[in-house]
Amino acid sequence: MKRRRFLTSAAAAAAFAVAAPYVRAQSKKFSGITLRVNGFGGVWDETLSKRVVAPLEEKYGLKVQFIAGTQAADLVKLIANKGNPPFDMFEADSAYMVELLKADVIEEIKVTDVPSIKRILPGFREYGDYGVPFSVSTVVPVYNSKYIKQPLTSYSDLARPDLKGRGVILAPTLDTSSLYLLGMAEENGGSISDMEPAYKVLEAAKPNIVAIAQTTVAELQMFQAEEVYAGIFWDGRAHELRSRGVPIVTVVPPKGVYSIASYMNVVKGTKYPEAVYAFAEQLLSDQGMLGIPGAMRYGVTTDVKLPEEMHKDLLFNSPERNTLKKKVDWQKWMAERGARIERVNKIMRS
Known part of the structure; x- marks a missing residue:
């Protein structure tokens, strides 16, 4: 091989090596998107970041910003800004779901959007197709x-x-x-x-x-x-x-x-519904579902297999216990x- 041709080939290979990470990053489905969600702060947000957000960022390039506050204040903020919602997702306990539905600020989430919804235990999803319960x-x-x-x-x-x-x-x-x-x-x-x-x-x-x-x-x-x-x-x-x-x-x-369930909701008007569905799917995965009980021992909402160290500590740890949850x-x-x-x-x- 002539020296000139060798140098040209080497330069092209080097350029490809430099560009490859950029190409891979650009190929990630949700690269450049940051979802905004009201947060509860502390260990709760840290756990969701580690068990749900981190895998999504690695796989899809998706980022999520938790904005810690109180549900009551965040609900008021969301309702007051319907035309330009401050959140893409909204975390809400069972009682606050009533207010979200009255205000018409959240969208339905169907099994066709988030297949793992099929894994949610009977009686744990209280509002039809609205919201994804992920902790009890x-x-x-x-x-x-x-x-x-x-x-x-x-x-x-x-x-x-x-x-x-x-x-x-x-x-x-x-x-x-x-x-x-x-x-x-x-x-x-x-x-x-x-x-x-x-x-x-x-x-x-x-x-x-x-x-x-x-x-x-x-x-x-x-x-x-x-x-x-x-x-x-x-x-x-x-x-x-x-x-x-x-x-x-x-x-x-x-x-x-x-009990109360904590729900993740799609905010009406979000620009990124598919990214929210991806978040919900990861939230209901075994990896996502075991995060909160692992850190705080609050209950699960799906058929996930509980590790022994969690099983003994969780209130809802068997079909018999699940039937005790009152509507x-x-x-x-x-x-x-x-x-x-x-x-x-x-x-x-x-």
């Missing part, structure tokens, strides 16, 4: 086995005389954390339309309740400091206490438990919020 949090009775020797078995057990001065409940101001009241009602012959049995239990439990926790962090600190021995708490937070060495037992009432009429529950808060406050202040 349950409000349950808990107790410290170091001090409480007779196990609690129900929401109503919070009224047991032996718990005097050692109980805590979550504030009734949120539709989600107040679900224990529905548990008390239904355990005693009541219903969402007849809450009187719950209020009778709460009146009986009043001598036991030394605190109404306004935040989950405040309640966690009370249990850790052993200021309270029993109460109502989130299943994932109970696991957090156990991981810190506090012997907190999670109770699974045999008549059923009350909640969120629209009715939210409509009665004001009356509920007023009645609980009246009982606790009397």
Whole structure:
């Protein structure tokens, strides 16, 4: 080979080598797209970034920006900017799904868009074709086995005389954390339309309740400091206490438990619906689904096989446990919020 031809060939090969990464990057389906989603902050967003976003970025070039805030404020922002939505996806708990649908700011997600929707367990998708549920949090009775020797078995057990001065409940101001009241009602012959049995239990439990926790962090600190021995708490937070060495037992009432699902939604007006579908598909994959329970021990929504170290810690870890998840009429529950808060406050202040 002549030197001139050799140099020309070498130059071409070098140019191709330099250009190849660029060509590969440009061939990624969603290269140059950044999805915006309201975030919850902390470990939650970090886990989704690692288990959902990172694989999508590697495979498709897709980037996702989590904008940490509160659901209530972000919902207002979304509704106020329908014409130019600030988010492409919207994370919402079961109760907030009602508001999203009323405001007509989210699109349906069908199995043809996200095939892994077929893996969602019965009863975990509450709003037809709207939203993809990917995590479940349950409000349950808990107790410290170091001090409480007779196990609690129900929401109503919070009224047991032996718990005097050692109980805590979550504030009734949120539709989600107040679900224990529905548990008390239904355990005693009541219903969402007849809450009187719950209020009778709460009146009986009043001598036991030394605190109404306004935040989950405040309640966690009370249990850790052993200021309270029993109460109502989130299943994932109970696991957090156990991981810190506090012997907190999670109770699974045999008549059923009350949960909220966290949903990912396609925002109406997004420019990138296909990218959102790809995010949802990865979210429901085994890799994505095991992220939140691995980090925080909140429940899964699909038929994913649970590793043994998670299986023993998750409330919903078998078909039998799954059947205990009670259906909640969120629209009715939210409509009665004001009356509920007023009645609980009246009982606790009397």
